[in-house]
Amino acid sequence: MATTIGRTGRERAQLPGWILVPAIIGALLVLLPLVAILFRVDWANWWPLVTSPASLDALWLTLRTAGISTVACILLGVPMAIVLARGTMPGRRLIRSLVLLPLVLPPVVGGLALLMAFGRFGLIGQYFELVGIRIAFSTTAVIIAQTFVALPFLVVSLEGALRTAGTRYEVAAATLGASPTRTLWRVTLPLLGPGLAAGAVLSFARAVGEFGATLTFAGSLQGRTRTLPLEIYLQRESDPDAAVALALVLVVISALVMALVHGRTQHD
Amino acid sequence: MMPSVEHVDTNRPRGPVRPMRRGRGTRPGRRLNPLRALFAAVLAVGMLTTAACSSADTDPGSAEPRELVVFAAASLEPTFEQLAQTFEAEHEGVTVQLNLAGSSDLVAQISEGAPADVLATANERTMEAAGDFVTEPVPFATNTLVIAVNPGNPRGIDGLQDLARDDVVSVICAPQVPCGAATVKILNATGVNLQPASEENSVTDVLGKVASGEADAGLVYTTDIGRAEVDAVPFPEAAEAINTYPIAVLRDAEQPELARAWIDLVTGEEGRAVLAEAGFDQP
Numbered sequence: 001m002a003t004t005i006g007r008t009g010r011e012r013a014q015l016p017g018w019i020l021v022p023a024i025i026g027a028l029l030v031l032l033p034l035v036a037i038l039f040r041v042d043w044a045n046w047w048p049l050v051t052s053p054a055s056l057d058a059l060w061l062t063l064r065t066a067g068i069s070t071v072a073c074i075l076l077g078v079p080m081a082i083v084l085a086r087g088t089m090p091g092r093r094l095i096r097s098l099v100l101l102p103l104v105l106p107p108v109v110g111g112l113a114l115l116m117a118f119g120r121f122g123l124i125g126q127y128f129e130l131v132g133i134r135i136a137f138s139t140t141a142v143i144i145a146q147t148f149v150a151l152p153f154l155v156v157s158l159e160g161a162l163r164t165a166g167t168r169y170e171v172a173a174a175t176l177g178a179s180p181t182r183t184l185w186r187v188t189l190p191l192l193g194p195g196l197a198a199g200a201v202l203s204f205a206r207a208v209g210e211f212g213a214t215l216t217f218a219g220s221l222q223g224r225t226r227t228l229p230l231e232i233y234l235q236r237e238s239d240p241d242a243a244v245a246l247a248l249v250l251v252v253i254s255a256l257v258m259a260l261v262h263g264r265t266q267h268d
Numbered sequence: 269m270m271p272s273v274e275h276v277d278t279n280r281p282r283g284p285v286r287p288m289r290r291g292r293g294t295r296p297g298r299r300l301n302p303l304r305a306l307f308a309a310v311l312a313v314g315m316l317t318t319a320a321c322s323s324a325d326t327d328p329g330s331a332e333p334r335e336l337v338v339f340a341a342a343s344l345e346p347t348f349e350q351l352a353q354t355f356e357a358e359h360e361g362v363t364v365q366l367n368l369a370g371s372s373d374l375v376a377q378i379s380e381g382a383p384a385d386v387l388a389t390a391n392e393r394t395m396e397a398a399g400d401f402v403t404e405p406v407p408f409a410t411n412t413l414v415i416a417v418n419p420g421n422p423r424g425i426d427g428l429q430d431l432a433r434d435d436v437v438s439v440i441c442a443p444q445v446p447c448g449a450a451t452v453k454i455l456n457a458t459g460v461n462l463q464p465a466s467e468e469n470s471v472t473d474v475l476g477k478v479a480s481g482e483a484d485a486g487l488v489y490t491t492d493i494g495r496a497e498v499d500a501v502p503f504p505e506a507a508e509a510i511n512t513y514p515i516a517v518l519r520d521a522e523q524p525e526l527a528r529a530w531i532d533l534v535t536g537e538e539g540r541a542v543l544a545e546a547g548f549d550q551p
Contacts, residue, residue, distance in 0.1 A: 121481050136482045137437070137465040219466025219477065220442065226467075234469055237372040238444035 034251055041248055042241040049245035057223040058231035059249065065139060065227065066207035069146035073154045073203040076147075078196065081158035082188060086167070103152040107212025110148055114217040118144060141218035142225050146207035153206050154199040161195025162188075198261045205257040209250070332361045336526045337383060339367045339374045341390035341446075341513065343411070343471065343491055347546045348388070348534075355533055362526060370470055371446055372397070378518070385527040388515040388534070391446040395514040405516035407551040408535045409543045411489045412510055413450055415501040416478045423484045428454070428503045431485050432462050439474050439483040442467035447474070450509035451487050457508040491547040512551050 042049070049055065083089075084096050102110055118125040118135045125135060135141050169191065173183040211229040218225040220234065228250055236243035336355070340348050345368050352364035367374070367384070371394035378384055378401050387402055389395045395405045417425050423436055431438040440462070441448030448467065455462055465483060468474045472495075474486040479496040489511070493500040515534060517527040533539050540550060 115480060115482065119480065119482055215469070215473070216476075219439065220468060221464065221466050234442050234444055236376070237370070237442075237469070240376065 037244060037248055037251060040244045042245065045241060046245050046248075049239075049242045050249055052242070054222055054226075054231060054235075055242070055246055058226055058228045058246070061139070061142075061223060061226065062208055062228040065142045065146055066204050066210075068143050069150055069207040070200055070204040072143065072147045073151050073207075074196070074200055077151050077154035077199070077203070078158060078189075078192070080151075081155045081162060082184070084155065085159045085162035086170075086188075100152045100156065102149050103156070107149065107210070108216050111145065111213035111216025114141075114145055114148060114213060118217075136217065137219045137221070137225060139218075139224055142210075142214050142227060145213040145217050146210045149210050149213055150203035150206040153202045157199030157202060158192060158195050161192055161199075165191045201257055201261045205254055208253060208257075333363070334359075334361060334523060334526065335363045335365055336385050336523050336530060337365045337367065338386045338388070338530060339369075339378065339382075339384040340386075340388040341371045341374070342368050343390055343489055344368065344388060344513070347542050347548070350542050351533055351539060354538060355530060358533075359526065359529065364530075371395075383520075383522065384518050385521040385523045386515065386530050387518060388513060389446075390513055391449065391511050392514055393449065394446060395516065398516075401519055402516035403519050405514035406531070406535065407512045408515050408531075408539070409513040409548040410510050410551050411491055411513065411548055412506040413447070413454065413487050414490045414493060414506065415503060416475060416486045416488045416493060416496070416498040417501055418478065418481055418484060419497055419499055421499055421501065425485050425501055427501070428458060428460050428505050431487075432460055436485055437465045437483045438462060439466045439468060439477045439486040440464045441471060441474055441487070442469060445469060446511065447471045447487070447489060450511050453509040454487075454505055458505045489547075493547070510549075513548075 050059075080099065084092060084099070089095075105113075115122060115136070117123045118128070118141070120126070120129055120134065120136055128135060135144065169187050170183050173187045174180075178186065208227075209229060210227070211233070214220075214225065214227060215230060215233075220226045220230045226234070228246060232243050232246045232250065235246065338348065338352070345366075348366055348368070352366060355364050356362055367377075367382075369377075371389035371391065374387060374389065375394050375398045378387060378398060387395070387398060388408070389398070390411070392405075392407075395402065415425060415428070415431065417423065423430075425431070425436065430436060440451045443449055443452045447470070454460075466477065468477065468486075471488045471492050474483075474488050475492055475496040475498060477483040478486040478488075478498050485501075488498075490500070490502075515531055517524055517531065521527045534543075544550070
């Protein structure tokens with residue numbers, strides 16, 4: 001049956017009609033709240049609200065930090081994914097689950113954990129403090145928090161891509177006498193292309209949306225640590241219209257990012 | 269080698285999920301009818317909602333067990349919990365449901381239709397924001413700001429001016445929340461040029477940053493000091509911004525009489541004693 005679907009495309013397996021009922025309810029659950037935002041937006045004041053200095057500071061800070069976090073995710077996540085997918089060290093499965101933990105960890109817990117590590121009295125943070133580097137309350141803290149939560153997204157997508165690709169080309173390269181490093185650069189990494197793009201875009205989206213860990217670990221100061229989600233959370237206290245206007249911006253950014261990922265997976 | 273590679277290639281799934289729309293051959297008579305399914309979905313949601321409503325409607329048949337829903341600022345938690353026990357003891361069959369959150373959150377919930385009988389907020393501005401949803405708010409307590417410092421006050425912070433020192437990491441509430449509004453008022457009145465490391469969303473966040481040692485000092489309410497591992501340094505300029513807590517019966521209260529009885533308890537002798545013990549002053 002599965003092969004029929006995959007091969008010809010003209011012959012399709014018939015789905016039972018009832019399956020659409022829960023599927024549509026599920027889709028409504030996701031889409032209705034997003035549509036509801038559109039109904040609440042104060043369109044007359046939308047532009048002034050999203051272009052206020054506080055909003056622009058938050059938007060610029062968010063894009064900047066999320067961009068840097070994505071680069072950090074790529075630099076660290078690609079080697080991680082390769083080691084996890086191809087490596088043979090013992091306890092790989094355990095390491096894998098631990099490394100992917102931020103995927104399921106409540107963000108506040110992530111923030112606390114980061115504080116315990118990089119805070120003023122943290123495991124590593126105390127030594128930074130000695131040499132005069134303070135991470136808490138800095139933009140660096142925002143980037144660390146975003147990388148912490150976004151990294152697993154990149155690792156998961158890449159690992160999946162690596163497993164799907166299989167090892168036969170690498171084995172062939174090795175048989176033909178290529179060194180491990182050469183095989184990595186010339187065979188493994190090119191194979192990763194589409195998966196890497198999708199993973200990077202997902203990580204970026206996750207970094208843009210990061211909230212809990214940032215609030216706990218980095219604090220909230222305009223232009224330095226107050227990213228778009230924190231700005232929305234704060235504006236909600238005094239100016240719900242501004243919060244809704246900014247929420248729409250965030251939804252649009254996320255939707256664009258998802259469209260980008262989806263477009264890529266459709267093409268391959 | 270070659271044949272087996274070919275074989276693997278053709279059978280490899282091309283993507284995680286094949287989209288089931290975009291079907292080219294939708295012939296009449298298929299069982300997939302999106303309109304019918306949508307109708308069924310709406311019907312199912314409708315039935316679920318009706319079921320939920322009717323089950324809620326069944327209990328008020330017996331008049332005895334009643335529930336008083338009190339929406340209160342988070343800073344009132346210990347005092348209102350204590351008063352709720354007193355209230356339940358004095359009114360048979362009554363349960364007090366406390367919903368404790370930031371004042372702005374409470375007002376937002378009420379204006380979105382959350383059912384409540386009483387609203388008590390941490391400042392008058394948030395109560396004004398509740399507008400027509402409340403009737404005749406009365407002030408029942410006041411609270412002032414105090415400097416929270418690390419236990420033992422290792423940085424030797426004596427007053428407001430010290431928060432502006434270069435070697436002191438200070439954290440305050442953002443101007444948008446009640447504690448931040450009070451902070452701004454004091455800073456403006458005293459002319460202290462404070463460069464905070466962070467403007468937090470709530471007193472709890474400020475306390476957390478000071479208690480964890482990430483910040484050396486923060487401005488919080490007197491009544492919050494007991495909630496964390498911090499010491500208090502009172503400062504005279506705090507009198508510039510005395511925060512008044514108002515309490516009111518909701519216009520659409522389901523239990524207006526109980527709501528008034530609750531306010532009588534809070535503003536009465538016992539309420540005043542409990543509030544004073546927690547560090548609140550009387551307006």
